[in-house]
Amino acid sequence: MRGLTGAGSVGTRGITQAVIAAGAALAAIALFVAASGTGGTGTRDEGPAHASAAVGAVDAPKSSPSPTSRYRRVDAVSLLKKDPAVSTAVKRELKPCSGDDYPVEATYGDLTGGSVNDVLVNVWVCGDEVGIGTYVYRDVRGTYENVFKAEDSPVFSEIDGHELTVTKQVYDTDDPAANPSRETVITYHWKAGRFAERARHENHYSRTGGDAAPAQDN
Template sequence: MRRLGPVVAAVGALACVAVAGCGTDVTGARREGPAPSTTAKSRPPGAAVPAIASDPVALAGMVRRDTSVSADIREDLAPCGEHRSDTDYPLDADFGDLTAGDGPDLVVNITTCGDGLGIGAYVYRMIGGKYRCVFADERPPVYGSVTGGRLEIVHEVYRTDDAVAYTAGEDAATYVWRDGHFVQVARSYSDFAAKDPQPSPEPTSTAPAPLPKSVALDPELPGTATPSPTATASGPAPTRTPAPSTATRRSPTATQGR
């Protein structure tokens, strides 16, 4: 069973934000309304898909090796379901040119099993064939995507009595890459209780988003050895069995409840 104590506590804190502010920069009481449905993002013709973006096993393995990701999220990152398979990881990846690296940047979202609640959003930049985490947001509910060549981070806002499927609204922040950091350039709030919900601008942060303390990570795609996330100095790490062919492997799906 996955340990969701830290996640539940964080969601409770965000629900508190929706009602009373709780000392954060999200202001005003939010009323309940249905959450928007997720739509598939279109890709430019001929856009190259990073191999790891369609390999949930390799993607999960890389996240578990990234010590800048919180220990609880790394430890709990495992396939979902009673009849779980290696492809049933609660994660997905968007991609695009956000940082002018050596290849498409990855926006990786980690969710809970079942309700698909976003618990972490990360951006991985490729340099020299390896990925390094350059942005992390572990304030659930959170979801990241590439929108118009920019990074968009959305936080769903709940009242304390809201079900996961029904959010009061959402805060959306847009970031661009400048001088080796992501900088917030736009922010808005959408109230889903409004008759015609429209994003309303809110103040942005002028400080660069902090860089996670991450190291360069080899994607370790099929055919290479993958260290165990729990390996210690007491012995060598086992090698990973090659992932199934693309004909039998499903691509990660978008987060549920969005």
Template structure:
């Protein structure tokens, strides 16, 4: 009996180890729009209620064949180095469909600034664009507990890409076959950030 108990305990430990190894990442990143290096991310972030694609969606083809994407974004969507495109991809449940929705962010190669964010919903054996946000400055979309959260950097004349004047965070929820705005917050950043610190006055 003792040998049987030991064998069962060993099998349970192996099962726990395999379960831990099969756990995936979240897919969406928390750092905000700015990135030091543009890389392609396709880790699934879907809830168990949706079916994550067994193979990565060809996000580059989705964007290039999408009539809702501006010609400027399509023109800028080129490999940065080798065959690596400046694009982020995440999967999750945003629209309540049976398959995972796909969130695509197109970035610039030079400074990884987001220039376009798109949400694709699985329909009829393909994907349909159900959300588009394009900004000349910076925009980045991600999935947050079933909501679509879009972050926009706000720039004033003279601002560098690294130091915007502010930021808007907009939350969207799926309702009646489209996204509606649920919340919006704005932050104005200090002018001292990124600027020169004034020299102390002599006493």
């Protein structure tokens, strides 16, 4: 670019440099927008025993995504309250723990290969933070459909690349609430319009220190 701006008057060089600077700024903005729309392990938004497809659908609470991004933030609490697939027991916990802080976490990522990132929502109980429900919503022509739910507490889910990882703590008969014997980790992959189990393993906790022993694949 130095050769192009080396000739001509001072005024011409100033105009050219201004145009180049403006172009660089626009390119930087475009790269930032593109990066924010990627999947990976999911973008989190902590806001105010088996997989199952939910009945019905829920209208998207927020506006449509921009043409340059797959990401669309939603009101996760409103989404859950309107969803008939969410149990009454879980909906009773959809109230602020303090102020506007709800026991709900929304994570965005590409789990189902749709044009808009899917929404993974985890719900826990205020105070002890025990997970009581986890759900995946998929955008279908502007409407969010519940394509996965697990409400066998304690349960928590994460987005791992393009797969869904669900962790369930398991208690034996004499286990105290704060010390489960083990946890089962199940990996699901979207296939033929639904989540199919791909892998499962168990982590066994030490009865003395509480640390997890090496995973045992089933």
